[in-house]
Amino acid sequence: MENKSMKGWLYLLPALIFLGVFMVYPLIDVFIYSVEEGYNSASQSFYGYGAYNFSYVLHDTYFLQAIRNTFLLVVITVPISTGIALLLALAITSIEKFKDIYQTVFFLPYVTNTLAIGLVFMILFKKTAYSEGMVNMLIMAVGGSSIDFIDGPYWAKMFVLCFYTIWVVLPFKILILTSSLASVNQDYYNAARVDGTSKWRIFYKITLPMISPSIFYLIITGFIGAFKAYSDVVALFGTNLNSAGMNTIVGYVYDMLYGDSGGYPSYAAAAALILFAIVLTITCINMLVRRKYVYI
Amino acid sequence: MKVVLQNLTKKYPNRNKKIGGEVTAVGDFNFEIPDGQLIGLLGPSGCGKSTTLNLISGLIKPTSGKIWFGETDVTNLPPENRGIGLVFQNYALYPHLTVRQNITFPLENLKGDKKLSREVMNDKALEAAKLVQIDHLMDRKPSELSGGQQQRVAIARALVKVPRVLLLDEPLSNLDARLRLQTREEIRRIQQETGVTTIFVTHDQEEAMSISDMIVVMKDGYVQQIGKPQDVYDDPVNLFVAKFLGTPPINVFEGKVKGGKVYVGNDAIGDAANVSDQDVWIGIRPEGFILDENGPLHCNMERVEVMGRDVSIVSTNPCSANVTVRSIISSDIKVDRTKTDVRFSVKPHKICIFNKDTEERIHI
Numbered sequence A: 001m002e003n004k005s006m007k008g009w010l011y012l013l014p015a016l017i018f019l020g021v022f023m024v025y026p027l028i029d030v031f032i033y034s035v036e037e038g039y040n041s042a043s044q045s046f047y048g049y050g051a052y053n054f055s056y057v058l059h060d061t062y063f064l065q066a067i068r069n070t071f072l073l074v075v076i077t078v079p080i081s082t083g084i085a086l087l088l089a090l091a092i093t094s095i096e097k098f099k100d101i102y103q104t105v106f107f108l109p110y111v112t113n114t115l116a117i118g119l120v121f122m123i124l125f126k127k128t129a130y131s132e133g134m135v136n137m138l139i140m141a142v143g144g145s146s147i148d149f150i151d152g153p154y155w156a157k158m159f160v161l162c163f164y165t166i167w168v169v170l171p172f173k174i175l176i177l178t179s180s181l182a183s184v185n186q187d188y189y190n191a192a193r194v195d196g197t198s199k200w201r202i203f204y205k206i207t208l209p210m211i212s213p214s215i216f217y218l219i220i221t222g223f224i225g226a227f228k229a230y231s232d233v234v235a236l237f238g239t240n241l242n243s244a245g246m247n248t249i250v251g252y253v254y255d256m257l258y259g260d261s262g263g264y265p266s267y268a269a270a271a272a273l274i275l276f277a278i279v280l281t282i283t284c285i286n287m288l289v290r291r292k293y294v295y296i
Numbered sequence B: 001m002k003v004v005l006q007n008l009t010k011k012y013p014n015r016n017k018k019i020g021g022e023v024t025a026v027g028d029f030n031f032e033i034p035d036g037q038l039i040g041l042l043g044p045s046g047c048g049k050s051t052t053l054n055l056i057s058g059l060i061k062p063t064s065g066k067i068w069f070g071e072t073d074v075t076n077l078p079p080e081n082r083g084i085g086l087v088f089q090n091y092a093l094y095p096h097l098t099v100r101q102n103i104t105f106p107l108e109n110l111k112g113d114k115k116l117s118r119e120v121m122n123d124k125a126l127e128a129a130k131l132v133q134i135d136h137l138m139d140r141k142p143s144e145l146s147g148g149q150q151q152r153v154a155i156a157r158a159l160v161k162v163p164r165v166l167l168l169d170e171p172l173s174n175l176d177a178r179l180r181l182q183t184r185e186e187i188r189r190i191q192q193e194t195g196v197t198t199i200f201v202t203h204d205q206e207e208a209m210s211i212s213d214m215i216v217v218m219k220d221g222y223v224q225q226i227g228k229p230q231d232v233y234d235d236p237v238n239l240f241v242a243k244f245l246g247t248p249p250i251n252v253f254e255g256k257v258k259g260g261k262v263y264v265g266n267d268a269i270g271d272a273a274n275v276s277d278q279d280v281w282i283g284i285r286p287e288g289f290i291l292d293e294n295g296p297l298h299c300n301m302e303r304v305e306v307m308g309r310d311v312s313i314v315s316t317n318p319c320s321a322n323v324t325v326r327s328i329i330s331s332d333i334k335v336d337r338t339k340t341d342v343r344f345s346v347k348p349h350k351i352c353i354f355n356k357d358t359e360e361r362i363h364i
Helices: A002-035 A052-059 A061-094 A099-111 A114-125 A134-141 A154-182 A186-194 A199-227 A231-237 A249-258 A265-293 B049-057 B099-108 B118-131 B147-159 B177-194 B205-211 B229-234 B239-244
Strands: B003-013 B022-033 B038-042 B064-069 B084-087 B165-169 B197-202 B214-219 B222-227 B251-258 B261-264 B267-271 B278-284 B289-291 B297-306 B310-316 B325-330 B341-346 B351-355
Touching (some): A002 A052, A002 A265, A052 A061, A052 A265, A061 A099, A061 A154, A061 A199, A061 A249, A099 A154, A114 A134, A114 A154, A114 A231, A154 A199, A154 A231, A186 A199, A186 B084, A199 A265, A249 A265, B003 B049, B022 B049, B022 B222, B038 B049, B038 B177, B038 B205, B049 B084, B084 B147, B099 B118, B099 B147, B118 B177, B147 B177, B165 B177, B177 B205, B197 B205, B214 B239, B222 B229, B239 B278, B251 B325, B261 B278, B267 B297, B267 B341, B289 B325
Parallel strands (some): B038 B197, B038 B214, B084 B165, B165 B197
Antiparallel strands (some): B003 B022, B003 B064, B214 B222, B251 B261, B251 B278, B261 B267, B278 B351, B289 B341, B297 B341, B310 B325
């Protein structure tokens, strides 16, 4: 028995070493950075330990702006994208002709580079001295006045960001949901049909509970993904996010490390830990909700 | 409710496009099921028995032919308007609902003036549950039940709306051997208590024979024989039916009819006075043999298997189409195991002969 467990650990060792070096050690390091006050990365010196870094970050207007942006992004995009993905997955599942083609088309954005999609969105939304951009042309065609979506008012920028995020995360969600819908045993639907169950009731009472594990999986990963948003924002608004007022938490962390105002690993570490705490809390809440509503 | 199937046919386009054409899943099925009977649809897998059941349920539409429930033509009615209860092979119990919620599910679908109050629904569910003896399990989830209990829940769910016809698709195939025996009697009891016309599908001939009022034997989409279990067993219309029914299976010999006698090799085992001389298949049920020192049929003794209630003599014969010839005799009769040969006479009414080419029965 003793020998056997030794062997087990031996097999696990390579993975454990990698996890230790690249996950556990940095995590501990981040925690240490976050409590070292006045840390200077050039001289590797600091005054002492305390919670000042957290207090600084939490009072930084840029950070508060980043938190607001991130929360808005999460709250808006996760439910909408999951809902749209569910509708599209149901539609794809219910058609018979060209099912594969539609599945491929809806999956295409997933294999496309974020920055490339960002470029397409720039072309659609950006207003320059020479051109109004596609979307503004449409707005003007129906009688509205043009809006600067990239450098204009906050809500317009937020709209583009949410639109973009939803567009980018859709394919993965559709993929998961279509396969989840396909795995529901046809007999349940037949049984319901024999009993004269209405379409809506079949969806609400059978389909939804059956695929609820997938939906919760998507909500949790969606929350985490949206909280970590950064590259999408850069793709749309460039790297100077603070002045654009569109920074996210991860963007703030990056700026504190390497940006123009950077060189403050302690602030970055504190911000990263705050993000970690937020994601952990949300995930725990999700898990509790899941236990109540998901049957498995 | 009387159920009438009239020239019922279901064809599917061939999946293999190279061959093309159509595959007949069910061909020209005619049967009038009397009210309140228990009918077993029996056949090997792929014979169209489940398709027939689904046609009756309305889950699939026939290519041609008609289905009548009593005096109403239900051929074009959707399943929910046919008044059927259907029990699926895997039971299809909703895993996220409790037993009570599963049973009340069909009732909750009722609309308009048929709508029931929650109390009435619960009462009806309890009544159905009592019938199948699961009323103590109402608040459990299906995953917390044994296979047999799940089966009962499925039957209760099918019965709660008081269907005109109850359909069961391979109801016992997911149960272990002991539970199967118990459950099939249970199905019989429930059917007799409710008096609902019941049709069930099975590939297990023993199951079908033991509880059905009538059995329908199918092969490759076509009905081979319909009748009372004992009649079909004793009087098969062709070699397929003869081979399909009975455990241990019927013994088949290559033989011939010559001068009004039935021959296995050179052994004249019985009379066939009105049959012209020809090569035939001869079928003899294991219980058709009598151990007889002077009997006409010579076989080589292989071994003797003791079953307690009776003894089975396993022997070989050069004309046998099976590897061995199995005969079942009463355990009171002493068998001399040291002998290398064994002789039988055959009960005259247990000899069935079949045309060598068409395998149709030739009546002696």
